[in-house]
Structure formats: C-alpha cells, structure tokens
Amino acid sequence: MDADLFSDHLENPRGLGLLEGASHRGSAGGAACGDVIDFRVECSEDGSLQVGFDCSGCGALTAAASAATSLAWGRDLLGAARVSTELIADELGGLPESKVHAAELACDALHRALGSAARTASLQPRQGRNLVAMSGGVDSSLVAALSSESGEAVGVTLELWRDERTDAAASCCSHVAVRRARSLAHSIGIPHLTLDLRDEFRAGVVDPWLDAHSA
Secondary structure (H helix, E strand, O other), rough: OOHHHHHHHOOOOEEEOOOOOOOOOEEEOOOOOOOEEEEEEOOOOOOOEEEEEEEEEEEHHHHHHHHHHHHHHHOOHHHHHOHHHHHHHHHHOOOOOOHHHHHHHHHHHHHHHHHHHHHHOOOOOOOEEEEEEEOOOHHHHHHHHHHHHHEEEEEEEEEEOOHHHHOOOOOOOOOHHHHHHHHHHHHHHHOOEEEOOOOHHHHHHHHHHHHHOOO
8 A cells, every 4th residue: 555645635635625516416325334425526518527525434535535536537427437446446555455445435426426427418429339238247247348349338237226225135226236237347447337217217117016006
C-alpha cells in the first residue's frame, strides 16, 4: 500500500461537496456498516462527466470516493463505466483487505449514478458495438467475453429487486448479483452499466400480479 497516495486522497478529496443539485445520483451503504456515500454525476454537452460526492463514515470511504471521482471525471459515460473496485484500490496505492469495503461502496454508488445518467444519455451508434445483458451468471458472461473479442461489448444489468433478507444469497436481480455482474464485466475488460428499474418492475409486474392474484 502506498500511504502517500491514500493520504493525498484523504486530505485533499476530489469532488467532495460538488454538484449538490445534480440530476443523477447514486448512493450506497447504510446503518449496518455505518458508512454512507452519495455520488452525483452531470454530463457536459461534449459528453464528458463531472462528478461530486458526500459521505460519512470511515476515512477510507472518503479516500475511495475521491479516487473514484478522479477516475471518472472528464471521461465519457462508457469510459466511467469501466471504473472498478480494483481500479479505485489501485488509485489509492492499494488497500488492505479490511479497507476494500470502502472501495466497493464507492464503486456501487458511482455506478448507480452512472446508471441514472445512462437512462437519459444519447450514445451514438457504433459499428461492432454490442450490448450484452448480464445477469452475473456463466452464460451471459461468456457471451460478453466472446462479444468483446469480436468487437466492442458493453455489459448492462437490470436491478429489479432489492431485499436485505435475500441479497446476500445473490438472488436474481439483487444488489449482490448486480455487483457480481459488474465485477465479471470489468474482469473481461468491458464497461458495465446498471439500470435501476425497481419502481417500474414493481408497478408493471409485481403489483398487477398481486392484484390479479387477490381477485
């Protein structure tokens, strides 16, 4: 671990307090761990990103958020979608196992903000670019790997449900499954976007089923 790099991000955090009124936000953490982080993202006319955040908890979380901001700032959406837990840790000069959780939370929150931005962003079509729906399982990960070999691949995962009672089991479309899919995409070397469609899924699928079942 490079203590100087870590200290620099801790003492001079990039993006802290910026973009409070941003349109696109993503948060991670909670009462269970005591660490909470909120990322904000805005897209410039040229497609480059500006990033800001606020957080509370351990110093490692502030440093990790600063590192994530440095990695994403000025990049386009798909460039920022390549920012991984490992890249955040590397930007900090490496992290001990006990501090990796901070990089994971920063990555989660950043990618939720990027997912929000992706829903309104306008990406120009490109020959050879393939969007691969990734569940975090073997089949979709293999498709993503093969697509990246033959052209440009972008992994996308839909988050349709979140339940603390089942997330730890990596149930379908859960937060843990999303994190696994993102990690697999990054290990292949492709960008990954997460679209939070929980409200739409509840309104369009779950509630009508419950109403029909009741009737």
